[in-house]
Amino acid sequence: MKFDNILTEIGGVGKFQIKLILIQVLSRVTLPCHFLLNNFMAAVPFHYCNISALDNYSISSNLSLEQKMAVAIPTELDGTLSSCLMFSKPRHPHLLNSSEEPSIVQCQNGWVYDKQDFQSTLATEWDLVCSRKGMNKATATIFFIGVMCGAPLFGYLSDRFGRRRMLLVSYLSTMTFAVLSAFSTSYVMFGVMRFFTGMSLSGISIISIVLNLEWLGVEQRTLFGIIFSFDWTLGNCVLVGIAYMVNEWRLLILAVTSPLILSLVAWRWLPESGRWLMAKGKVNEAHYYINQCAKMNNRYTYMASITPMSLLESVETETNDKKYTFLDLFKTTNIRKIAICSGIVWFGVAFTYYGISLNISGFGLNLYLTQFIFASTELPMKIALYFLMEKIGRKVSQAGTLLSTGLFLFINMFVSKEKWIIRTIFGVLGKAVSEASFTVIFFYTIELYPTVIRQNGVGYTSFVARLAVSISPLIVLLEDMWPLLPSMTYCGMAVVSGLVALLLPETRNTKMPEFIEDIDKPREKITAAKTI
Numbered sequence: 001m002k003f004d005n006i007l008t009e010i011g012g013v014g015k016f017q018i019k020l021i022l023i024q025v026l027s028r029v030t031l032p033c034h035f036l037l038n039n040f041m042a043a044v045p046f047h048y049c050n051i052s053a054l055d056n057y058s059i060s061s062n063l064s065l066e067q068k069m070a071v072a073i074p075t076e077l078d079g080t081l082s083s084c085l086m087f088s089k090p091r092h093p094h095l096l097n098s099s100e101e102p103s104i105v106q107c108q109n110g111w112v113y114d115k116q117d118f119q120s121t122l123a124t125e126w127d128l129v130c131s132r133k134g135m136n137k138a139t140a141t142i143f144f145i146g147v148m149c150g151a152p153l154f155g156y157l158s159d160r161f162g163r164r165r166m167l168l169v170s171y172l173s174t175m176t177f178a179v180l181s182a183f184s185t186s187y188v189m190f191g192v193m194r195f196f197t198g199m200s201l202s203g204i205s206i207i208s209i210v211l212n213l214e215w216l217g218v219e220q221r222t223l224f225g226i227i228f229s230f231d232w233t234l235g236n237c238v239l240v241g242i243a244y245m246v247n248e249w250r251l252l253i254l255a256v257t258s259p260l261i262l263s264l265v266a267w268r269w270l271p272e273s274g275r276w277l278m279a280k281g282k283v284n285e286a287h288y289y290i291n292q293c294a295k296m297n298n299r300y301t302y303m304a305s306i307t308p309m310s311l312l313e314s315v316e317t318e319t320n321d322k323k324y325t326f327l328d329l330f331k332t333t334n335i336r337k338i339a340i341c342s343g344i345v346w347f348g349v350a351f352t353y354y355g356i357s358l359n360i361s362g363f364g365l366n367l368y369l370t371q372f373i374f375a376s377t378e379l380p381m382k383i384a385l386y387f388l389m390e391k392i393g394r395k396v397s398q399a400g401t402l403l404s405t406g407l408f409l410f411i412n413m414f415v416s417k418e419k420w421i422i423r424t425i426f427g428v429l430g431k432a433v434s435e436a437s438f439t440v441i442f443f444y445t446i447e448l449y450p451t452v453i454r455q456n457g458v459g460y461t462s463f464v465a466r467l468a469v470s471i472s473p474l475i476v477l478l479e480d481m482w483p484l485l486p487s488m489t490y491c492g493m494a495v496v497s498g499l500v501a502l503l504l505p506e507t508r509n510t511k512m513p514e515f516i517e518d519i520d521k522p523r524e525k526i527t528a529a530k531t532i
Contacts, residue, residue: 016271026262046083083129139194141474173203206462271289279451326459338448342448348494475490
């Protein structure tokens, strides 16, 4: 008696699954808030060299601020005042057009920041601008390295100790380290706390979606997988609203973490994965949650044929006591092919998605409006994605969304910044299909890996993805070598990973494998949806 057969009897979708999804929305809305937080927390407002030392010169006594800036700060090629340079001594107002100008030096006394949009950010807190701008970008990299390290850790632990227990650990550790990062007294302390925040959040990211999909029947997996992904879109919109109202970076961290307090309260009603319990031979606990599911879905009459003894007889006992590790992802030829190809696809998906998402300037709109437009396009794209995946399957959908992302990035490379409307249109389209590729790969991966190593598989692919994400923000720094190099890099990676996706097996309307040996068998298909 496979778990998919049991779900068919007790209801693969119903009040039980809806409750499960709604409980986890509380925690999952915090994911985009933290993952994209650097767009606001590390924003760099308009700034210029502190020229208060001009007051020591008699020529500046009767000058306005604009005039002081003109005599103390050089201009760039486009005529704007430099953000990082100043004159070693002020030019005389009557000699502004003279070729005899003092030498140009780096800012000597710090910077003055415009506080119209942001009261404080990481850049203004520790002067992470100009020669130190790489340190500002590195805060995102540090966070995602933490996510990268946490993914395999939580993947292994949740396969070993269960989904529900490790979610509680993730909730508590995320809240602890997020609060500590908000009260950081130095850049180093902030970096360390942000690393552990990312590590803790990775547990919520990879465990919650697995737990939800493991309680869904085959016929409902695509629809509810798409619905479940709406929480990322919701979190994106929540981030814009909170960031608009809270323009101080310390309070912003606390605000976006606060939903986890409700998640902690709701955790007591969260069920363990019945599929995982059966695979581990914990038949009494599995029967308890299966019984709960049947009651809530009004299918309790079917429980007469489902007893702990029948569950015990259905479990392949020779595999119950085995402790699976990441090495089992490369045990056989077929699982090894899936691991390698899915790792490459995850790298490409994450690399391009965050390459777009963490660099939302340059579209002619303010950060809040750009982020909101990016977020609002995700909903219609995901609705269209459901029909696409149901008609042509996961494999072609995955490859198509990645190749489309590469196409839109390629087009935008040749659109000048003056044509900001066209750039915004193609930027939004690129972001939308990139988000679609992320949605596909999440539950495509869950369908690819067997239950006994599913969290290990998701942990491994998430590790590869976060490696890509930790590199992605730094790619922007390549524009100092050649302006088009970052876009070319993102575009090339999207195309390569899209082609690799075509090497993966199709999983549409197939039962999820329970054991590694099931990978080597033809996948059992469901040819028609059943009425629940």
